[in-house]
Amino acid sequence: MTYAVRARGVTKSFGDVLALETIDLDVERGEIHGLVGPNGAGKTTLLGLLLGLASPDAGSLEILGTQVGRAPSVHEGVAGFVEGPGLYPSLTARKNLATLAVLRGIEPRTRVAEVLHEVGLTEVADEPVQGFSLGMRQRLGLASALLGRPRLLVLDEASNGLDPAGKRQAHAVLTELARTGTSIILSSHRMDDVESLCSEVTILDTGRVVFSGPPATLAAEVPALDYRLVLTDARAGRRVAARLPAIHLVEGSEPSDAAGAALVVRAAAPALDELVVGLVHAGVAIRELCPLVSPLEAAFLALTDRQEHAR
Numbered sequence: 001m002t003y004a005v006r007a008r009g010v011t012k013s014f015g016d017v018l019a020l021e022t023i024d025l026d027v028e029r030g031e032i033h034g035l036v037g038p039n040g041a042g043k044t045t046l047l048g049l050l051l052g053l054a055s056p057d058a059g060s061l062e063i064l065g066t067q068v069g070r071a072p073s074v075h076e077g078v079a080g081f082v083e084g085p086g087l088y089p090s091l092t093a094r095k096n097l098a099t100l101a102v103l104r105g106i107e108p109r110t111r112v113a114e115v116l117h118e119v120g121l122t123e124v125a126d127e128p129v130q131g132f133s134l135g136m137r138q139r140l141g142l143a144s145a146l147l148g149r150p151r152l153l154v155l156d157e158a159s160n161g162l163d164p165a166g167k168r169q170a171h172a173v174l175t176e177l178a179r180t181g182t183s184i185i186l187s188s189h190r191m192d193d194v195e196s197l198c199s200e201v202t203i204l205d206t207g208r209v210v211f212s213g214p215p216a217t218l219a220a221e222v223p224a225l226d227y228r229l230v231l232t233d234a235r236a237g238r239r240v241a242a243r244l245p246a247i248h249l250v251e252g253s254e255p256s257d258a259a260g261a262a263l264v265v266r267a268a269a270p271a272l273d274e275l276v277v278g279l280v281h282a283g284v285a286i287r288e289l290c291p292l293v294s295p296l297e298a299a300f301l302a303l304t305d306r307q308e309h310a311r
C-alpha cells in the first residue's frame with residue numbers, strides 16, 4: 001500500500017453549508033502533507049473525516065487501504081486531534097498519557113515514558129497540566145497521538161503556541177516519524193508554518209481544493225512580492241524606483257526625513273535587481289532588503305484572495 005489517504009470527490013455538508021465540495025486528496029506513505037486554508041475553508045471538517053469523527057456524504061475515501069463507509073467509525077492506525085488535544089488539567093502529563101493509554105488498550109508502562117521523551121517533556125512529566133503553556137500542551141497532545149504508534153497522524157494547528165525551540169523539536173519528531181513510514185497530515189492557517197516541513201500541500205478555500213502539489217511549485221507561481229528596503233536616502237531611492245516601470249511603490253511607504261527610512265516596493269525578481277543597480281548608481285546604499293512575506297505565503301494569499309474576488 002503506497003497511499004495512506006485517497007479521497008475522490010469527497011463532499012460533506014452541515015445543513016445548507018457545503019463544508020467540503022468534491023475534494024480529491026492523495027497522501028503517500030511517509031509523506032508530511034500540509035492542509036492550509038483561511039477560516040472556514042473546511043480543514044477541520046476534512047481532518048474530522050480522516051479521524052472518523054464524521055463520514056462523507058458523497059465520494060470515496062480510502063484510509064490506510066480501507067474504504068470508509070457512510071457511518072462515522074474509528075479508523076485503525078489513525079491518531080490525532082482537531083481543535084486542541086483533550087487533556088485533564090488536574091492530572092500530570094504522565095498520568096494523562098497513562099490514563100489515555102489504558103482507555104485505548106495500550107500497555108502504558110514503557111510507552112508513556114517513550115513518548116514523553118520523544119516530545120521533550122520528560123522533565124515536566126510529573127507536573128499538573130494546568131500549569132503548562134500552550135506549547136507544552138500541544139507537545140503533550142502530540143505525545144498522546146503517538147501512544148498507539150499510528151500509521152497516519154492527523155494534527156490540527158500543531159505548531160500553534162510553540163516557541164521556535166518547541167517548533168524545532170516538534171518538527172524533528174514529525175520528520176523522524178515520517179522517515180520511519182508514518183504519514184502525517186497537518187492543518188494550518190498559514191503557509192509559512194508548513195513550508196519547512198511538508199513535501200506536499202493542499203490549499204482549501206470555501207470547501208474546494210485550490211492548489212495541490214509541492215510547496216516549491218506554488219512558490220514559483222507568485223508573480224511579484226512586496227519587499228521592504230531600508231536606504232541611506234529614501235527620498236532619492238523613491239525617485240529611482242519611480243523611474244522604473246516594473247517597480248510598484250506600495251502606498252503607505254512614504255519616506256520620512258530620518259536617515260535610513262524604509263520604503264516598500266512590489267516587484268518581480270528581475271525588476272528588483274534593476275532597482276538595486278539603479279540605487280547603487282544613484283549613490284543610495286541599501287542597509288536592508290527583505291520580502292515582507294515568504295514567496296509561499298504570498299502565493300497562498302494571492303490564491304485565496306483570487307477565490308474571494310471570484311465569488
Ligand SMILES: Nc1ncnc2c1ncn2[C@@H]1O[C@H](COP(=O)(O)OP(=O)(O)OP(=O)(O)O)[C@@H](O)[C@H]1O
Binds near residue numbers: 017
Ligand atoms: N458542525 C457544524 N455545523 C454547522 N456548520 C459547520 C459545522 N462544522 C463546520 N461547519 C461549517 O463548515 C465550514 C467549514 O468549517 P471548518 O471548521 O471545517 O473550516 P476550517 O478550515 O477548519 O476553519 P478554521 O480555520 O476557522 O478552523 C464553515 O462554513 C463552518 O461554519
